[in-house]
Amino acid sequence: MKKINTLKITQTALISAVALVLSYIEMILPDMPFVLPGMKLGLSNIATMFALSAMSFPSALVVCLTKSLFALLMRGFTAFLMSLSGGILSLFVMYFLLRFKRVGFIGVGVGGAFCHNLGQILVAFILTDSTVFAYFSVLGLASIITGTVTALAVFIILPKVLSLGLSES
Numbered sequence: 001m002k003k004i005n006t007l008k009i010t011q012t013a014l015i016s017a018v019a020l021v022l023s024y025i026e027m028i029l030p031d032m033p034f035v036l037p038g039m040k041l042g043l044s045n046i047a048t049m050f051a052l053s054a055m056s057f058p059s060a061l062v063v064c065l066t067k068s069l070f071a072l073l074m075r076g077f078t079a080f081l082m083s084l085s086g087g088i089l090s091l092f093v094m095y096f097l098l099r100f101k102r103v104g105f106i107g108v109g110v111g112g113a114f115c116h117n118l119g120q121i122l123v124a125f126i127l128t129d130s131t132v133f134a135y136f137s138v139l140g141l142a143s144i145i146t147g148t149v150t151a152l153a154v155f156i157i158l159p160k161v162l163s164l165g166l167s168e169s
Contacts, residue, residue, distance in 0.1 A: 012051065012059040016066040019047035023070055039139070042113055042146045046153045048087070049094060049109060053158055057095055064091050078127065086119035109151025113143035 022043040044067050052060035064087040072080035094112040097103050103111075117139040124132040 019044040082120045085123045086116035089119035090116035105151040105155045110147030113147030
């Protein structure tokens with residue numbers, strides 16, 4: 001059996017904690033008058049994208065699952081399903097874009113945000129009806145903004161953390 005690296009576990013836990021703090025901050029922010037219901041910046045996705053870029057897919061998966069469990073505890077089962085479906089779909093797409101398509105951070109961020117919204121819309125469809133698909137065009141456009149914000153944050157943070165020599169990359 002492969003020996004588990006304590007540093008890797010600690011780093012994953014730290015990034016997961018950062019994701020939870022960002023989720024909580026986003027949860028307590030007041031609604032903006034120009035923001036439509038259900039729209040979020042996706043600040044905690046910074047942590048997922050960071051883990052995927054600087055660490056490994058399993059670490060990013062742990063961050064994603066931790067965020068979903070946090071949604072369950074703070075907002076209930078429906079929020080858990082939305083977070084989990086959006087997070088997992090987004091994670092796989094970002095992994096694919098980073099590893100195989102070699103697109104830049106903005107492409108990865110926008111692709112991840114778009115697929116996060118797609119996963120959530122699919123769950124909303126299962127829980128309600130097909131009228132939720134009308135909202136997807138709005139969320140799709142919002143993905144460009146939120147994915148770009150997430151990507152720029154990772155682009156700024158990642159080199160600083162990598163220079164510390166603490167990550168796997």
